Amino acid sequence: ISAYELTKASIERTKDIEPKLDSFLSITDELALAQAKAVDEKRASGEALSDIAGIPMAIKDNICTKGIKTTCASKMLENFVPPYNATVVDKLFEKGAVLVGKTNLDEFAMGGSTENSAFKPTRNPWDTSRVPGGSSGGSAASVAGRQVFYALGSDTGGSVREPASFTGIVGLKPTYGRISRYGLVAFGSSLDQIGIFSRDVEDCAMVLSHMAGKDRMDGTSVDVPVPDYAGELSGNVKGMKVGVPKELLGEGVNQDVKNAIVAALEKLKEQGVEWEEISMPNLKYSIETYYIIAPCEASSNLARYDGIRYGFRTGDFETLEELYKRTRSEGFGEEVKRRIMIGTYALSAGYYDAYYKKALKVRTLIKNDFMNAYEKYDAIITPTAPNTAYKLGEKIGDPLSMYMEDLCTIPVNMAGLPGLSIPCGLDSNGMPIGMQIIGKHFDEAGILRLAKAYE
Ligand code: GLN
Numbered sequence: 230i231s232a233y234e235l236t237k238a239s240i241e242r243t244k245d246i247e248p249k250l251d252s253f254l255s256i257t258d259e260l261a262l263a264q265a266k267a268v269d270e271k272r273a274s275g276e277a278l279s280d281i282a283g284i285p286m287a288i289k290d291n292i293c294t295k296g297i298k299t300t301c302a303s304k305m306l307e308n309f310v311p312p313y314n315a316t317v318v319d320k321l322f323e324k325g326a327v328l329v330g331k332t333n334l335d336e337f338a339m340g341g342s343t344e345n346s347a348f349k350p351t352r353n354p355w356d357t358s359r360v361p362g363g364s365s366g367g368s369a370a371s372v373a374g375r376q377v378f379y380a381l382g383s384d385t386g387g388s389v390r391e392p393a394s395f396t397g398i399v400g401l402k403p404t405y406g407r408i409s410r411y412g413l414v415a416f417g418s419s420l421d422q423i424g425i426f427s428r429d430v431e432d433c434a435m436v437l438s439h440m441a442g443k444d445r446m447d448g449t450s451v452d453v454p455v456p457d458y459a460g461e462l463s464g465n466v467k468g469m470k471v472g473v474p475k476e477l478l479g480e481g482v483n484q485d486v487k488n489a490i491v492a493a494l495e496k497l498k499e500q501g502v503e504w505e506e507i508s509m510p511n512l513k514y515s516i517e518t519y520y521i522i523a524p525c526e527a528s529s530n531l532a533r534y535d536g537i538r539y540g541f542r543t544g545d546f547e548t549l550e551e552l553y554k555r556t557r558s559e560g561f562g563e564e565v566k567r568r569i570m571i572g573t574y575a576l577s578a579g580y581y582d583a584y585y586k587k588a589l590k591v592r593t594l595i596k597n598d599f600m601n602a603y604e605k606y607d608a609i610i611t612p613t614a615p616n617t618a619y620k621l622g623e624k625i626g627d628p629l630s631m632y633m634e635d636l637c638t639i640p641v642n643m644a645g646l647p648g649l650s651i652p653c654g655l656d657s658n659g660m661p662i663g664m665q666i667i668g669k670h671f672d673e674a675g676i677l678r679l680a681k682a683y684e
Pocket of ligand 1: 341384385388635
């Protein structure tokens with residue numbers, strides 16, 4: 230099959246099912262067909278092609294694409310067209326990737342259900358009355374709904390892994406610094422990382438190899454050699470040691486989820502993986518800590534949307550102060566405003582030491598829990614989320630219950646570690662459950678190998 234035919238089929242499928250899912254904010258079918266044609270021409274001329282050349286994919290709409298709207302699902306950036314590509318976009322395009330469209334998200338990636346999009350919610354392909362998770366819910370639905378073969382998301386506290394878990398696909402958040410963040414619209418800069426959604430572990434490994442590496446445009450990207458992740462998948466997992474923190478298998482975790490994780494661990498055991506329950510006592514402070522640090526960073530990052538430099542500007546102002554105030558009141562949604570207010574408060578004089586600085590100290594304790602565990606274990610396994618996909622509208626009025634869903638994913642961002650979610654069964658409603666495999670810094674190869682052994 231030619232890249233052109235494949236892309237045409239992907240676009241047809243996308244348009245066909247899109248009214249049910251709403252995965253996309255924009256569909257770039259003309260670009261996709263042109264990119265596919267170019268791949269076919271290269272092939273015809275005998276040029277060597279990469280393993281992702283001509284494969285249709287999608288990108289979360291908070292990753293900049295030159296000449297293509299990048300809205301962050303916010304009224305604030307509704308008409309923003311970036312003049313440059315994110316580094317990952319350049320890298321994938323150079324390898325012949327085919328962009329089918331930009332996917333829906335919670336506004337500025339703040340949320341866990343994609344209901345915070347300023348434009349529309351996305352629906353879970355397994356049951357369209359349920360959420361696909363978030364914030365990268367559009368990317369997750371586009372892969373799970375078989376619109377595209379893989380998709381990019383961003384993960385600040387779980388936004389790739391949680392939706393992957395809710396939609397029964399593979400989701401990887403690499404180590405902080407593994408992939409350039411240049412061109413990813415900033416939310417919490419010390420936590421943000423671009424991640425991958427795919428149908429299976431091998432596809433994920435393949436795409437990662439093309440995206441990883443040092444970038445001079447992102448000073449936090451790290452110069453660690455990039456292995457051929459897909460080539461390393463075949464290694465066996467016999468003798469690998471896995472720790473399972475009891476703090477993430479206790480209260481607040483759904484019984485179906487617990488059962489599925491234990492069954493998955495037993496399956497890994499049959500392949501020679503040794504696992505045992507351990508204690509990581511500081512993980513229980515993760516949610517409180519994250520919901521100080523992430524809003525603090527967000528309040529600072531989002532200060533740039535002032536009605537002057539980017540996008541939306543209120544029509545109703547006389548003074549400069551009114552321009553700022555009304556632009557931000559009208560342009561941002563509820564959740565984004567909530568985060569800006571929490572962050573601004575926690576960073577203000579007098580509260581900085583009590584909240585922000587304290588949270589940074591707890592963050593170090595959480596990281597130390599992982600570092601201690603990694604002296605003995607090769608990986609940590611937890612559920613990806615304490616519950617499975619819930620109904621649209623069920624938690625939207627109660628932000629705290631939404632925040633609780635990040636229990637297992639947040640610690641991984643706090644420590645800058647790589648984490649992968651892999652499907653491990655269904656709950657009693659027939660909704661997918663995800664298992665999270667957490668590795669040492671820059672050991673994406675290790676967690677991919679474990680995931681492949683389980684798959
Ligand atoms: N659900 C978390 C939040 O709302 C994580 C979001 C993310 O990873 N972008 O902040």
